[in-house]
Amino acid sequence: GDSVTQMEGPVTLSEEAFLTINCTYTATGYPSLFWYVQYPGEGLQLLLKATKADDKGSNKGFEATYRKETTSFHLEKGSVQVSDSAVYFCALSSPTGANSKLTFGKGITLSVRP
Amino acid sequence: DAGVTQSPTHLIKTRGQQVTLRCSPKSGHDTVSWYQQALGQGPQFIFQYYEEEERQRGNFPDRFSGHQFPNYSSELNVNALLLGDSALYLCASSSGFEQYFGPGTRLTVT
Secondary structure, three states: OOEEEEOOOOEEEEOOOOEEEOEEEEOOOOOEEEEEEEOOOOOEEEEEEEOOOOOEEEEOOEEEEOEOOOOEOOEEEOOOOHHHOEEEEEEEEOOOOOOOOEEEOOOEEEEEEO | OOOOEEEOOEEEEOOOOOEEEEEEOOOOOOEEEEEEEOOOOOOEEEEEEEOOEEEEEOOOOOOEEEEEOOOOOEEEEEOOOOHHHOEEEEEEEEOOOOOEEOOOEEEEEO
16 A cells, blocks of 8 residues: 655754655655645644656755655755744545645654754 | 635544534635644545545545535534544545645644
């Protein structure tokens, strides 16, 4: 079945550091890929998405590129802020399409120190 | 425009009891999905409702059931609660590609 694997956490960085969070997936067919963020006490918010190979999703300084050859969708940000502290989830939907169910990774907690 | 709302926020139940959680979708959305998020884990898909029928279902026992009303709101029912059902239950609504999540209901089974 479909699965998403995220790097082990937690991750602690200093403000303005470079961030990479690894995500790989297993899916039949060609899934759509997502990064969701969960701030303390809140629900999940869509951070960015990519629907086909080589697409780059971007939002709020975060980027991730859909790499079909390595089945990966790593999240990057050039300079993190304290306000980026949250839990980040990689997810896929397969088959790609409206209202397909989401399969999530375990999530990783990011803490950014001033 | 109100987003996805869920009630109650928190709930404490005893093992063996039954519980009903409620979700109101974002305006204009006709599809509701439910997810279970255990502590320290990613959300797991329970089921999805569209046009008042269950359209997809994840790997959850029949103790988990749901309903969607004509106004697209939805309920999640869990019977014969187990300690392992303690989790954050998330509702997501959609009308197309993107799913919008509510803040969740924290269920504690003692």
